[in-house]
Amino acid sequence: MMSVIVLAGCEVIGESERLVPVPVPADTTERVHVLIEFTGFRCVNCPKASAAAEALKQTYGERLIVVAMHPASNPFTQGAALYDYTCEAADVYYRYMGGNATTPFPTGNINFTSDEEGYLSDYPEWATLLAQQMSQPTEIHLSVQTERDDNTNSITITTTASADRKQDCRLVTWLVEDSIQGAQAMPDGSVNREYYHRHVLRMAVDDAWGETYTIPFTPVTITTTMTLSDNYDPKHCSIVVAALDDKYRIINARQTTIQ
Secondary structure, eight states: OOOSSOOSSSSSHHHHHHHOOOOOEEEEEEEEEEEEEOOOOTTTTTHHHHHHHHHHHHHHHGGGGEEEOOOTSGGGGOOOOGGOOOOHHHHHHHHHHOOTOOSSSEEEEEOOOOEEEESOOOOOGGHHHHHHHHOOOOOOOEEEEEEEEETTTTEEEEEEEEEOEEEEEEEEEEEEEEEEEEEEEESSSSSEEEEEEEEEEEEEESTTOOOHHHHHHSOOOEEEEOOOTTTSOGGEEEEEEEEOOSSOOEEEEEEEEOO
């Protein structure tokens, strides 16, 4: 069970009470971009796309977050329960971007943005598309911290947000697990059973499209709690918080490990 809380108690809490003013952290000013990688363990070219995503991550460092999504509606993710990395949120985003059972894999997107060709693009195009967006500023500034209770596996996620001008945005929170070892079809036709699946989206912590907040100029905190499944390794898990504008485009994001 996940909930959004800031103050204790069972009363309905107004937005002005949930958003608690705090000092601005030092790392909120720079924009961070998100590369969505739609992938599946039966896709022979998906390891090439994963390598391309890792190369971009090496280039841009903390300014780029990679999230690999395995949408159940594409057959490249299907066929063996042992390697089921699908989640409901991945399918929501995939269908939103026009993906279906016949969409060629691998494919991806930068920041939930689209052009005249649509949302989805082949992995050789990602570097160019990302470079086009890297210089774009943001008016929403974020910082994210987590705290885990070892006894209950409860995760407290604290997001600090502020805006250059008071405005509404959606905040989406994802649980991502890295370095999951399992089978993967390879470009040469073989199956690598010791392949490491990177940056796998496990779930949206709340709704797939998050919740709308009015973000003020003065930094505020928004606190979310969740329980980490025993199926996931906390040492390899992280939290991603993305801010979306009124057209559902990601305008900033942050990622942090689970402490």
